[in-house]
Amino acid sequence: MSIWIEEDAKVLVQGITGKQGMFHADKMVEYGTKIVGGCTPGKGGQTVELQGKTFPVWHGMIEAIEATDADATVIYVPPPFAAEAIMEAADAFDSVKGEGVIVCITEGIPTLDMVKAVAYVENRPGVRLIGPNCPGIITPGETGGAKIGIMPGHIHAKGRIGIVSKSGTLTYEAVAQTMSIDEGQSTCIGIGGDPVNGTGFIDCLAAFQADPQTEAIIMIGEIGGNAEQEAAAWAADNVTKPIVGFVAGATAPPGKRMGHAGAIISGGKGTAEEKFEAFRAAGIACAMDPSELGKVLLESLKAVGLR
Amino acid sequence: MNIHEYQGKSLLRDNNVAVLEGVHCTSVEQALSAYDSLGSKVVAVKSQIHAGGRGKGTLYHPETREHVMDGGVKIAFSRQEVESYASNILGNILVTIQTGEEGKIVNNLYVEAGCDIAHEYYLALLVDRDNKSVLIMASTEGGMDIEDVAHNTPELIHKVVVDSNAGLLGFQKRDLGMALGLQGPALRSFGKMLSNMYTMFIQEDCAMVEINPLVRTGSDEIVALDSKISFDENAEFRHKNWDDLRDLSEEEDVEIRAKETGLSYVKLDGNIGCLVNGAGLAMATMDVIKLYGGEPANFLDVGGGADEEQVKTAFSIILEDPNVKGILVNIFGGIMRCDIIARGVISATEALSLEVPLVVRLAGTNVDEGKKILAASTLNIHAADDLAEGAQKIVSLIGGEE
Numbered sequence: 001m002s003i004w005i006e007e008d009a010k011v012l013v014q015g016i017t018g019k020q021g022m023f024h025a026d027k028m029v030e031y032g033t034k035i036v037g038g039c040t041p042g043k044g045g046q047t048v049e050l051q052g053k054t055f056p057v058w059h060g061m062i063e064a065i066e067a068t069d070a071d072a073t074v075i076y077v078p079p080p081f082a083a084e085a086i087m088e089a090a091d092a093f094d095s096v097k098g099e100g101v102i103v104c105i106t107e108g109i110p111t112l113d114m115v116k117a118v119a120y121v122e123n124r125p126g127v128r129l130i131g132p133n134c135p136g137i138i139t140p141g142e143t144g145g146a147k148i149g150i151m152p153g154h155i156h157a158k159g160r161i162g163i164v165s166k167s168g169t170l171t172y173e174a175v176a177q178t179m180s181i182d183e184g185q186s187t188c189i190g191i192g193g194d195p196v197n198g199t200g201f202i203d204c205l206a207a208f209q210a211d212p213q214t215e216a217i218i219m220i221g222e223i224g225g226n227a228e229q230e231a232a233a234w235a236a237d238n239v240t241k242p243i244v245g246f247v248a249g250a251t252a253p254p255g256k257r258m259g260h261a262g263a264i265i266s267g268g269k270g271t272a273e274e275k276f277e278a279f280r281a282a283g284i285a286c287a288m289d290p291s292e293l294g295k296v297l298l299e300s301l302k303a304v305g306l307r
Numbered sequence: 308m309n310i311h312e313y314q315g316k317s318l319l320r321d322n323n324v325a326v327l328e329g330v331h332c333t334s335v336e337q338a339l340s341a342y343d344s345l346g347s348k349v350v351a352v353k354s355q356i357h358a359g360g361r362g363k364g365t366l367y368h369p370e371t372r373e374h375v376m377d378g379g380v381k382i383a384f385s386r387q388e389v390e391s392y393a394s395n396i397l398g399n400i401l402v403t404i405q406t407g408e409e410g411k412i413v414n415n416l417y418v419e420a421g422c423d424i425a426h427e428y429y430l431a432l433l434v435d436r437d438n439k440s441v442l443i444m445a446s447t448e449g450g451m452d453i454e455d456v457a458h459n460t461p462e463l464i465h466k467v468v469v470d471s472n473a474g475l476l477g478f479q480k481r482d483l484g485m486a487l488g489l490q491g492p493a494l495r496s497f498g499k500m501l502s503n504m505y506t507m508f509i510q511e512d513c514a515m516v517e518i519n520p521l522v523r524t525g526s527d528e529i530v531a532l533d534s535k536i537s538f539d540e541n542a543e544f545r546h547k548n549w550d551d552l553r554d555l556s557e558e559e560d561v562e563i564r565a566k567e568t569g570l571s572y573v574k575l576d577g578n579i580g581c582l583v584n585g586a587g588l589a590m591a592t593m594d595v596i597k598l599y600g601g602e603p604a605n606f607l608d609v610g611g612g613a614d615e616e617q618v619k620t621a622f623s624i625i626l627e628d629p630n631v632k633g634i635l636v637n638i639f640g641g642i643m644r645c646d647i648i649a650r651g652v653i654s655a656t657e658a659l660s661l662e663v664p665l666v667v668r669l670a671g672t673n674v675d676e677g678k679k680i681l682a683a684s685t686l687n688i689h690a691a692d693d694l695a696e697g698a699q700k701i702v703s704l705i706g707g708e709e
Contacts, residue, residue, distance in 0.1 A: 024642075079541060079544070080544055080545070108541045109541060110512055110539055110541045110542035110545075111434050111512075111514065111539045111541060111542075112434070112441075112509060112512055112539065112542070113542075114439075115434065115439060115440055115441065115471045116471050118439045119439070119440070119470075119471045119472060135641070150611065150641060150642055151641055152640065152641040152642075152671050152672050154672070155671060165587070166587060167585060167586060167587020167588065168585045168587065168588075168611070168641070169583075169584055169585030169587060169588035169639040169641065170585060170587035170588045170591055171587075172639045172641055172670075172671060173588060173591070173639055173670075173694070176639075176670060176671075193586060193587065195434060195436045196434060196436065196439045220587070222586075222587050222590060223590070224436075225436040225437075226436075226437070227436070246591070248587045248588075248590035248591040248594060249590040249593075249594065250594040250597065251575070251590075251593040251594050251596075251597045251603055252590055252593070252606070253573070253575065255405075256573050256606075257573075258571075258573060258586060258589070258590050258606050259571040259585075259586025259587075259589060259590075259606070259608040260586040260587070261540075261541065262436070263586060263587075263590070267454050268454070272594070288594075288598055289594075289595050289598055289694065289695050290588075290591050290595070290694060291595070291693040291694045291695035291696075292695070
């Protein structure tokens with residue numbers, strides 16, 4: 001098992017004929033992801049070559065899902081059109097099969113577009129949105145697996161640690177830390193650093209708690225908002241598996257946007273200190289340095305007899 | 308992206324939100340003719356900078372740093388007072404609780420007619436992360452620091468969450484207005500104003516609109532007496548007019564140049580420069596430098612797909628800061644390949660004849676090749692295997708804790 005995405009999930013790529021879309025679609029096929037084709041409005045009927053194989057392109061998502069019975073889609077559409085692409089995918093999954101996972105990689109989508117898109121997705125309860133502005137989701141397999149996004153596939157291995165993070169490269173850091181203590185991953189999810197996004201920390205924690213393959217969790221947050229505090233409070237009551245946490249941005253100055261649109265301390269709220277405190281209060285083992293996540297995870301696993 | 312009060316007022320006026328008559332000035336002469344044309348005995352003379360707390364701020368001479376005047380917003384009762392206030396404000400430095408000690412030079416002034424105030428309120432529209440929707444906040448405690456109100460008397464702050472499909476509804480406007488104690492014509496005026504302001508918020512892709520104070524006049528009209536508006540930078544592509552509203556003197560020159568080359572840079576006060584890929588990892592790198600006794604000089608995210616040229620630009624931007632005594636490069640290669648970064652680092656250090664110590668930590672895609680390239684170079688580059696080692700090395704190379 002894994003969460004939301006099985007190793008053999010069938011995946012569509014929205015924006016597959018674009019530079020980014022094609023580059024990453026190729027990497028996903030190389031990793032072993034079951035890509036079944038893609039969509040680019042106006043280019044339906046064409047094909048693309050990925051790793052020497054030919055893949056079909058459709059104009060729209062409804063015909064693409066009808067033809068392939070896809071489980072998920074990944075969006076590499078430029079910011080002005082990305083929210084629309086999310087809503088098209090949500091509508092198509094909902095009307096064709098009643099469920100589906102949408103992973104939106106695009107960075108720089110207007111916030112008010114996301115307000116609209118998130119409300120649209122939430123009206124379709126079988127549909128899940130991950131992102132935007134995120135590295136995606138990966139469920140490593142014994143060989144290959146499902147890599148849906150832009151993360152480097154080769155650093156992962158199948159295992160029992162679930163990882164959820166707001167940041168991209170910091171997620172890879174966490175993956176490398178699990179590998180350093182000979183642990184693999186069940187599923188790794190980047191939920192993105194935008195102020196308004198789809199899947200949040202609590203959704204991920206609930207799914208990891210319910211997933212038999214996942215035996216421990218790494219949760220990585222950053223400054224801005226209070227999603228980490230809410231997730232910690234929720235975990236205290238609902239998660240029995242060990243959680244290891246880190247929060248980036250302890251040295252960030254207030255009022256300055258640190259790269260991610262959502263990473264800003266405003267009105268003295270959303271500091272790393274406040275989030276670490278909430279983690280500790282919830283019994284989450286904290287690493288003050290991401291290079292120590294492996295060590296802290298190992299201690300946590302030992303404490304519950306998993307090592 | 309922030310805009311000035313006078314620009315915000317003009318936007319509000321265009322959207323049928325009542326504001327007072329006012330004139331934007333850049334000289335004392337203009338301020339005097341604004342006073343004459345407004346025909347109001349009492350006017351407000353307001354410093355225009357992108358920071359709050361102007362009223363309680365202090366003006367200083369830009370070179371001598373001598374004290375010039377208390378208060379960046381003054382009420383003038385005569386032509387002479389307008390002249391004296393305008394000349395005390397323009398060209399001087401205004402320091403407020405939000406500007407930091409260095410303050411901001413005031414190049415723009417807004418001269419605004421007075422009005423008969425019956426009550427001051429607070430009003431703000433913003434995108435709320437928890438509800439993933441637009442949130443409207445209002446309070447009867449206008450003119451005060453709203454964070455204090457939220458802390459001391461949270462029951463005096465009233466909130467409405469707008470359903471993005473339904474839009475702002477009649478009962479929401481009514482309930483919010485009544486919570487402020489409004490009735491009759493004032494309640495109707497408030498409802499109309501709020502509709503127009505919400506429409507503007509959506510159409511203009513605002514990130515925040517804060518009106519403090521919003522006032523009820525003696526004749527029960529609702530008027531925006533101040534305006535603090537910021538836009539969502541992600542929506543810049545559909546607002547060509549923002550270029551005209553942007554005041555580059557309010558932004559850090561180097562941060563603008565970084566943005567133009569696709570880099571995200573924020574200057575800090577320390578002496579260890581950082582070059583990192585990814586916003587989260589860049590923040591974590593700063594944190595770890597501090598954890599091992601150093602002080603980061605900057606936040607710098609080169610993004611997911613930086614090339615040799617961008618790495619070079621990143622180095623030159625870091626080195627512009629005279630405080631930088633050493634640099635830590637921390638790259639976890641995903642899309643970005645470590646061998647490309649290694650080549651970029653070498654060509655940048657050669658081109659810029661780097662003199663400060665440099666520690667490079669590479670991980671991820673093509674890491675072995677990247678490390679080989681660095682090891683083969685004759686340059687003084689220290690390699691590190693993980694972030695902690697990298698941070699410890701750079702801190703000890705620049706002399707560690709004072």
